[in-house]
Amino acid sequence: MDTASRLREQHIETPSWAYGNSGTRFKVFAQQGVPRDPYEKLADAAQVHAFTGVAPTVALHIPWDKVDDYAHLAAHARDHGVAIGAINSNVFQDDDYKLGSVTHPDKAVRRKATDHLLECVEIMDATGSDTLKLWFSDGINYPGQDDLRARQDRLAESLKEVYDRLGDGQRFLLEYKLFEPAFYATDVPDWGTAYAHCLKLGPKAQVVVDTGHHAPGTNIEFIVAFLLREGKLGGFDFNSRFYADDDLMVGAADPFQLFRIMVEVIGGGGYGPHVAFMLDQCHNIEPKIPGQIRSVMNVQEATAKALLLDRHALATAQSEGDVLGANAVLMDAYNTDVRPMLASLRESMGLDPDPMGAYARSGYFEKICADRVGGAQAGWGA
Numbered sequence: 001m002d003t004a005s006r007l008r009e010q011h012i013e014t015p016s017w018a019y020g021n022s023g024t025r026f027k028v029f030a031q032q033g034v035p036r037d038p039y040e041k042l043a044d045a046a047q048v049h050a051f052t053g054v055a056p057t058v059a060l061h062i063p064w065d066k067v068d069d070y071a072h073l074a075a076h077a078r079d080h081g082v083a084i085g086a087i088n089s090n091v092f093q094d095d096d097y098k099l100g101s102v103t104h105p106d107k108a109v110r111r112k113a114t115d116h117l118l119e120c121v122e123i124m125d126a127t128g129s130d131t132l133k134l135w136f137s138d139g140i141n142y143p144g145q146d147d148l149r150a151r152q153d154r155l156a157e158s159l160k161e162v163y164d165r166l167g168d169g170q171r172f173l174l175e176y177k178l179f180e181p182a183f184y185a186t187d188v189p190d191w192g193t194a195y196a197h198c199l200k201l202g203p204k205a206q207v208v209v210d211t212g213h214h215a216p217g218t219n220i221e222f223i224v225a226f227l228l229r230e231g232k233l234g235g236f237d238f239n240s241r242f243y244a245d246d247d248l249m250v251g252a253a254d255p256f257q258l259f260r261i262m263v264e265v266i267g268g269g270g271y272g273p274h275v276a277f278m279l280d281q282c283h284n285i286e287p288k289i290p291g292q293i294r295s296v297m298n299v300q301e302a303t304a305k306a307l308l309l310d311r312h313a314l315a316t317a318q319s320e321g322d323v324l325g326a327n328a329v330l331m332d333a334y335n336t337d338v339r340p341m342l343a344s345l346r347e348s349m350g351l352d353p354d355p356m357g358a359y360a361r362s363g364y365f366e367k368i369c370a371d372r373v374g375g376a377q378a379g380w381g382a
């Protein structure tokens, strides 16, 4: 398949929480025209797909996107030309979870947390979603606060119960995060921990790599290559970081890192529906729909460059031990201006070659500002 066809088939999922008001723990900045409910979030996400052509699904976050009738919400998404993507669970915003959720020392709290995860699988059934995304804020702040090993046992027990509830064609992705909100020890702090749990459970459990969840200097593309090799890379939460879990627009801080990741994804056979490309971002100071459009374009550009990599020339240089030659082949791909190619790809898809400009000219923003008063908070403070 040629590069244009592969780019045309790319699928980048946007998160419902990107469309609501968000901020840091210091301040949530309200913006004009933001959605007041999950239905309006889906309508905004549909705009991102309408102008890029490659963002056909939207991740939900439960209970931020709680509705009475999920089948109805899924039908509403379809009416707008999109579908429901991953269901993100939330076992971090309840007072009961102060000392943990599925790892909590109290069995009753663990039961409540696991029941929420099972409820998310029910929502998958109702919406047609095939992916459950699990991120646990669980951890401890002080040495001795709880038993590290016992917490792993409790985590494993809950994951097993959820795993066993998954239907055919359903999977869960286990997310890791170096630290925060726990500071001394986090229960799923790294890819190795996530991988070990998933390996024990079976093929429906895979690891999701959130690009913002690593220590500075971590070689994320190595993690990607390793997990792909083991068949355990389920997807990405893309975003950019300068310091920690900044949740800035993907490709903004380090587009070269994004390119290197895409090189490994493509080289490792991960470019296809089995590895989900999801955005996990908040737009605190920039407008939200254009922020998502820009992010989708950034992922497309990194992908296009990685697809253009002359892998044959690279392999030859590598096998000859030609250090500078191999590096030059990689840099040639990275330094290619792929914007004209993506513009003509969009035209061939019946889209405007300039999604940012086309959205700005569409009048959608003016319309939502007039129609919507009192937009809802994304639910996530950072």
Ligand code: PSV
Binding pocket: 088, 089, 135, 175, 177, 210, 237, 245, 280
């Ligand atoms: C918290 O760090 C987080 O950003 C995780 O990455 C989750 O994927 C996301 O929130 C939504 O729960």
Ligand code: MN
Binding pocket: 135, 175, 210, 237, 280
């Ligand atoms: Mn994430």
Ligand code: MN
Binding pocket: 210, 212, 213, 245, 280
């Ligand atoms: Mn995060």
